[in-house]
Amino acid sequence: KNEVEQSPQNLTAQEGEFITINCSYSVGISALHWLQQHPGGGIVSLFMLSSGKKKHGRLIATINIQEKHSSLHITASHPRDSAVYICAVKGNTPLVFGKGTRLSVIA
Amino acid sequence: NAGVTQTPKFRILKIGQSMTLQCAQDMNHNYMYWYRQDPGMGLKLIYYSVGAGITDKGEVPNGYNVSRSTTEDFPLRLELAAPSQTSVYFCASSLAGINEQFFGPGTRLTVL
Numbered sequence: 001k002n003e004v005e006q007s008p009q010n011l012t013a014q015e016g017e018f019i020t021i022n023c024s025y026s027v028g029i030s031a032l033h034w035l036q037q038h039p040g041g042g043i044v045s046l047f048m049l050s051s052g053k054k055k056h057g058r059l060i061a062t063i064n065i066q067e068k069h070s071s072l073h074i075t076a077s078h079p080r081d082s083a084v085y086i087c088a089v090k091g092n093t094p095l096v097f098g099k100g101t102r103l104s105v106i107a
Numbered sequence: 108n109a110g111v112t113q114t115p116k117f118r119i120l121k122i123g124q125s126m127t128l129q130c131a132q133d134m135n136h137n138y139m140y141w142y143r144q145d146p147g148m149g150l151k152l153i154y155y156s157v158g159a160g161i162t163d164k165g166e167v168p169n170g171y172n173v174s175r176s177t178t179e180d181f182p183l184r185l186e187l188a189a190p191s192q193t194s195v196y197f198c199a200s201s202l203a204g205i206n207e208q209f210f211g212p213g214t215r216l217t218v219l
Contacts, residue, residue: 004149030205031205033207033208035210041195041212041213041215042210042212042213043197043199043210043213044210045207045208045209045210048206048207086149086150088150090204090205094140094152094155094165094204095150095152095208096149097149097150097151098149099147099148099149100149
């Protein structure tokens with residue numbers, strides 16, 4: 001079974017800071033997902049990637065297949081980015097999820 | 108499109124009671140999933156379905172049952188509720204196994 005580790009578990013940042021959240025996994029995968037869980041509980045998919053880099057607005061996701069590692073970057077962070085960010089990996093089994101990184105951005 | 112809908116939003120059950128959590132999607136997705144989320148833990152897969160009439164166990168299926176008679180609906184049945192089933196339950200759907208998943212708003216269940 002794939003083990004998914006996220007770091008840090010908790011992160012507090014000042015508005016405007018550049019933020020990086022890391023995800024490592026133990027077994028080769030076909031795709032990696034980044035999700036956002038809002039304070040109200042709703043979960044939305046941010047990215048799905050299997051190689052390279054994807055960008056959407058101020059969010060950038062990268063993956064290094066050889067190193068079994070992915071990062072989620074947030075540029076010019078804003079209080080509305082405060083949420084739990086979840087990494088999930090897809091191999092031969094259904095998605096395996098990390099425990100999430102709780103981000104608080106302070107104005 | 109409503110996306111993925113779940114009912115109820117909240118429920119309190121007594122030990123030993125049964126209930127069904129409803130999930131429906133209007134995106135014509137083949138794959139549907141039930142997850143539970145416990146505090147401080149990652150989402151755990153309970154059951155999933157790859158199409159009408161086909162279901163399979165996930166990581167934590169004990170105490171639950173599912174059925175998939177239509178593409179749209181994927182109800183989760185709890186038999187003989189136990190305090191260990193206190194959790195937030197999310198239903199999700201995707202077009203195929205490798206595609207992004209769309210999540211419902213969740214059902215917060217407490218078993219006392």
